[in-house]
Amino acid sequence: MPPADSDQVLVEANGVTRTLVLNRPKQLxxxxxxxxxCFLRCFTAYEEDDGVKLLIVKGKGRAFCAGGDVAAVVRSINNDSWKYGAHFFRNEFLLNYIIATYSKPQVSLLTGIVMGGGAGVSIHGRFRVVTDSTVFAMPETALGLFPDIGASYFLSRLPGFYGEYVGLTGVRLDAAExxxxxxxTHFVSSDIREGRTQTVGECLRREYRMVCHVMRGDFSRDFFEGCRAILLDRDRNPKWMPPRLEEVHDEVVEKYFSKVDDPEWEDLDLPPRRSHGRRLVPKL
Known part of the structure; x- marks a missing residue:
């Protein structure tokens, strides 16, 4: 596994999976x-490595990737070095091409901002997973440029004139769009992944609130009905209320995260631990 040259790209290995993490959160x-x-080296090496079957790309912080670092390109041009910009885009376009023609599946986890160059390292891949926090745009025209990174390929394949609309206006799209x-290609609610950014203590405190509401039967008695049907009467025919998932409303779900309305109830009190840094990192 080729290591990253710097901490700007983190490389994680888990079995046959390699995860590349864009790690400039302060610069989105x-x-x-x-x-x-680093991406070029990793993608090239992993394609030849029979021990690697899947690549995952994600960003650290509130953005997947806000685009190419064009500020550095402009600074170089102002210093009479246009060739730096040409070299930058040459390598970026080569990376776009390798991703678009890659022989192994790539999953891009598009949480938060996905713009310009961020689209180039994701949209060309096989699987693009969005969340309710995803914001996509091709804003190059606002900078006096044009939608690059192979956008003329994937925008031209969108239905009707939608690609022209996205490319010319720089409109921001949400996950549904x-x-x-x-x-x-896929949608996952960011709430489901909330625990990935929390400590084990924070997760346990949240789950303690939830289980206390369940024990009290505050909003539902489905736990008792499930235990009756599986463990007590064993008829394996629970009568859920409501009977269908689509009848479960968001406002009811949110109540499970609230404090319990009981004067004697307290949040889970966990003692401070010296060895709190070790954590299990979930992998796809």
């Missing part, structure tokens, strides 16, 4: 020349 993971070089037009 804007693609630097260093990051592009990305799914509808084909820019995304």
């Amino acid at each position: 993971n804007a693609l630097s020349s260093e990051m592009i070089t 990305m799914l509808a037009c084909g820019l995304a």
